[in-house]
Amino acid sequence: MQTFLQQRLAQREQAHLYRRRLVHAGVQSPLLTIEGRTYLAFCSNDYLGLASHPDLIRCLQQAANQYAVGAGASHLINGHTQAHHALEEELAAFTGRERALLFSTGYMANMGTVTALVERQDAIFADKLNHASLVDAAQLSRAHHHRYAHNDMSMLARLLSQTMTRHQLIVTDGVFSMDGDLADLPQIVALAKQHQAWVMVDDAHGFGVLGTTGGGTVAHYQLSATDVPILMGTLGKAFGVTGAFVAGSALLIENLIQYARSYIYTTALPPALAETLRTSLKLVQAGSEQREKLQALIQQFRRGATQLGLPLLPSMTPIQGILLGEAEKALQLSQALYQQGILVTAIRPPTVPPHTARLRITFSALHTPEQVDKLLLALAQHY
Numbered sequence: 001m002q003t004f005l006q007q008r009l010a011q012r013e014q015a016h017l018y019r020r021r022l023v024h025a026g027v028q029s030p031l032l033t034i035e036g037r038t039y040l041a042f043c044s045n046d047y048l049g050l051a052s053h054p055d056l057i058r059c060l061q062q063a064a065n066q067y068a069v070g071a072g073a074s075h076l077i078n079g080h081t082q083a084h085h086a087l088e089e090e091l092a093a094f095t096g097r098e099r100a101l102l103f104s105t106g107y108m109a110n111m112g113t114v115t116a117l118v119e120r121q122d123a124i125f126a127d128k129l130n131h132a133s134l135v136d137a138a139q140l141s142r143a144h145h146h147r148y149a150h151n152d153m154s155m156l157a158r159l160l161s162q163t164m165t166r167h168q169l170i171v172t173d174g175v176f177s178m179d180g181d182l183a184d185l186p187q188i189v190a191l192a193k194q195h196q197a198w199v200m201v202d203d204a205h206g207f208g209v210l211g212t213t214g215g216g217t218v219a220h221y222q223l224s225a226t227d228v229p230i231l232m233g234t235l236g237k238a239f240g241v242t243g244a245f246v247a248g249s250a251l252l253i254e255n256l257i258q259y260a261r262s263y264i265y266t267t268a269l270p271p272a273l274a275e276t277l278r279t280s281l282k283l284v285q286a287g288s289e290q291r292e293k294l295q296a297l298i299q300q301f302r303r304g305a306t307q308l309g310l311p312l313l314p315s316m317t318p319i320q321g322i323l324l325g326e327a328e329k330a331l332q333l334s335q336a337l338y339q340q341g342i343l344v345t346a347i348r349p350p351t352v353p354p355h356t357a358r359l360r361i362t363f364s365a366l367h368t369p370e371q372v373d374k375l376l377l378a379l380a381q382h383y
């Protein structure tokens with residue numbers, strides 16, 4: 001066993017694919033302290049800057065006084081408090097759906113939902129660039145798993161018309177996590193209607209960020225609850241806390257409560273966090289200014305990067321990729337920036353397809369235009 005484990009690590013290292021964790025000192029923000037040095041960071045999913053928002057800190061402190069720390073049980077035993085319940089009702093109202101169900105993480109929401117809805121005699125149609133949790137969920141469900149090329153709607157149409165299973169589930173990221181572009185939801189919805197397929201959108205990176213009040217990718221395209229009957233959103237990114245939810249019809253949610261194993265067999269989120277998330281939701285809804293600021297930073301970056309001739313991936317979201325190809329190249333550029341005090345992650349296979357290693361830059365409403373200029377200047381020096 002020893003030799004096997006050592007060899008695997010050596011292989012990763014040789015291929016420039018070894019992953020290392022950075023230990024930073026504390027609060028998630030554009031400025032991070034690592035081993036006593038301050039770095040300007042462009043890597044978090046804290047898109048609206050809520051992870052360190054004073055209202056949320058205060059709310060968590062007060063909620064801890066009321067609810068103490070742990071939920072102490074799963075939702076179906078006696079871990080489901082009025083804080084969880086109220087949050088679910090508010091998320092349902094916000095997303096314009098009958099009900100919502102809280103999960104402890106987005107990974108678990110995807111896992112539980114997909115496996116509760118489809119099985120061996122069904123088929124899943126999934127974008128090739130969907131998040132790993134959706135890939136794992138599809139495999140665990142044992143349904144036929146058809147993956148179409150990224151946003152290739154004619155391939156999806158072809159696959160749908162060739163498949164004769166009991167049920168068809170189309171599942172896609174709303175905003176693709178490593179590229180930052182949007183799924184072609186209007187087209188997906190049209191195809192789903194044509195083929196009587198179900199649609200599930202994982203809006204981990206769109207929820208809170210897109211749409212005038214942060215309703216996400218579905219709101220951005222002005223689609224309805226009938227168009228996208230299964231909506232998943234996460235609460236650890238724009239919402240600044242942790243957790244996730246699925247929103248849909250009462251019938252869907254009741255099915256998930258009965259059949260989603262990653263919902264049933266796990267401890268509920270700490271109720272104080274659920275209570276804090278209620279305040280997050282209010283801040284998100286009232287966060288137009290942050291969303292506009294974020295858009296301005298994104299536009300500033302894209303203008304500057306285009307002038308520098310950087311190979312930018314197409315994206316209007318806070319996730320901005322610079323495509324570099326081989327892992328070694330992405331790692332070198334990331335390290336050069338690090339030496340200069342700028343933190344940008346190199347994303348390499350297997351997180352992205354072979355030969356598409358990249359720098360993944362993410363923006364937060366807490367960044368300043370000066371910090372974006374600093375990043376552009378460093379990219380100009382080292383690219």
Ligand code: PMP
Nearest residue numbers: 105106107131173177204234236
């Ligand atoms: N879906 C997508 C598209 C994601 O990017 C992520 C997080 N990286 C998840 C799901 C999982 O969410 P969580 O971090 O809450 O488990």
